[in-house]
Amino acid sequence: xxxxxxxxxxxxxxxxxxxxxxxxxxxxxxxxxxxxxxxxxxxxxxxxxxxxxxxxxxxxxxxxxxxxxxxxxxxxxxxxxxxxxxxxxxxxxxxxxxxxxxxxxxxxxxxxxx
Amino acid sequence: xxxxxxxxxxxxxxxxxxxxxxxxxxxxxxxxxxxxxxxxxxxxxxxxxxxxxxxxxxxxxxxxxxxxxxxxxxxxxxxxxxxxxxxxxxxxxxxxxxxxxxxxxxxxxxx
Numbered sequence: 725x726x727x728x729x730x731x732x733x734x735x736x737x738x739x740x741x742x743x744x745x746x747x748x749x750x751x752x753x754x755x756x757x758x759x760x761x762x763x764x765x766x767x768x769x770x771x772x773x774x775x776x777x778x779x780x781x782x783x784x785x786x787x788x789x790x791x792x793x794x795x796x797x798x799x800x801x802x803x804x805x806x807x808x809x810x811x812x813x814x815x816x817x818x819x820x821x822x823x824x825x826x827x828x829x830x831x832x833x834x835x836x837x838x
Numbered sequence: 839x840x841x842x843x844x845x846x847x848x849x850x851x852x853x854x855x856x857x858x859x860x861x862x863x864x865x866x867x868x869x870x871x872x873x874x875x876x877x878x879x880x881x882x883x884x885x886x887x888x889x890x891x892x893x894x895x896x897x898x899x900x901x902x903x904x905x906x907x908x909x910x911x912x913x914x915x916x917x918x919x920x921x922x923x924x925x926x927x928x929x930x931x932x933x934x935x936x937x938x939x940x941x942x943x944x945x946x947x948x949x
Contacts, residue, residue, distance in 0.1 A: 755935065766844075766927055766941040767882065774935060782936070814881065826872060827937060829881040 727751050728830035730815050736836045743802040745833050747815030749795075755818045756798040757827065758782075758790060760811040767814065773798055805837045840865040840932035844940025851918050852948050859943045861928035862910040868930040871911045872937070873902060876925045885926075886913070915945075923947045 727750030737743050747756060757772040759782075769782030771790040779790050787809060789801045802809055815830040841864040851857045861871075869890035874882035888895045888902045888911065895902050899918075904911040911930075915922055925944050929937040 757936075764941060767939040769936060769938075772936065780935075825870070826884055826887060829874075829883070831881050 728815060728817055728828060730813075730830040730833050732833060733831065734834045736838065737805050738838050739806060740804050743805050743835065743837075745800045745813055745815075745835070747798045747800070747830055749798075749817050751817060751819075751828075752795060753817040753819050754795075755825075755827075756792065757816040757818075758788075758798065758800045759814045759816065760784065760809075761814060761832075762811050770800065770813075805835075807837050809835065810837045811835060840868065840930060840936075840938040842928060842930050842938045842940045844928050844943060846943060847941065848944045848946070850946045850948055853918055853920065855918055857913075857915045857918055857922070857945055859913045859926055859928070859945070860910060861912070861930075861940050862908075863930040863938075864909070865930065865932060866906075866909065868909075868932065870931045871902070871904060872929050873913050874927045874929065874939075876927065876942075878924075882927060918947045920947050920949060 729748045731746045758770040759767040761767050768784045770788050773779045773792040791799045813833045816827040818825045818827045844861045872887035875885045876882040886897050886900050886902050888904050899916045901914040925942045927942050928940040932938045
């Protein structure tokens with residue numbers, strides 16, 4: 725597996741609380757992505773980053789923010805968690821992000837919002 | 839935006855038989871098409887990919903075919919084994935920086 729870790733791996737939180745998930749890579753890859761995975765929906769892109777401090781929205785970005793202050797770390801924040809954000813969150817990385825680049829996934833974070 | 843449709847959503851195959859999963863995409867500019875396998879509780883892992891200048895690619899029991907004119911591509915698994923049981927996702931590039939994924943196929947190999 726590529727050098728990607730996610731923390732925490734499991735989290736239970738209450739509606740209305742802020743939550744931050746961390747993705748850490750040791751590959752020095754430029755591009756990092758956050759996806760959520762839900763039954764029947766596959767993997768949907770939340771936000772992605774194409775460099776330090778450079779981020780952009782994906783298809784399901786509402787209610788989420790991201791930050792990337794270092795090449796190796798990409799943080800996903802749920803400002804005020806809702807039950808609809810209960811999901812499995814995967815981070816992914818790719819070397820250049822250009823056409824024909826493969827994405828490698830982290831182990832995932834399982835989030836339950838009560 | 840890009841749309842990727844994947845069929846079937848579930849597939850049961852007798853051990854030793856072949857399995858085929860099909861995907862269609864909407865963006866004619868897409869030119870990279872990976873397939874991922876995800877075992878229960880694990881991360882998606884790349885098993886094979888194909889680029890738009892190639893029509894078919896094989897890796898042992900796994901093959902992928904691409905028809906750019908029709909905008910569809912397929913995963914073929916031959917001589918299926920119990921360890922092939924998993925969820926399989928297709929994807930297609932969207933713009934220069936993103937992948938759009940299909941909704942997945944749950945493949946079950948019946949011993």
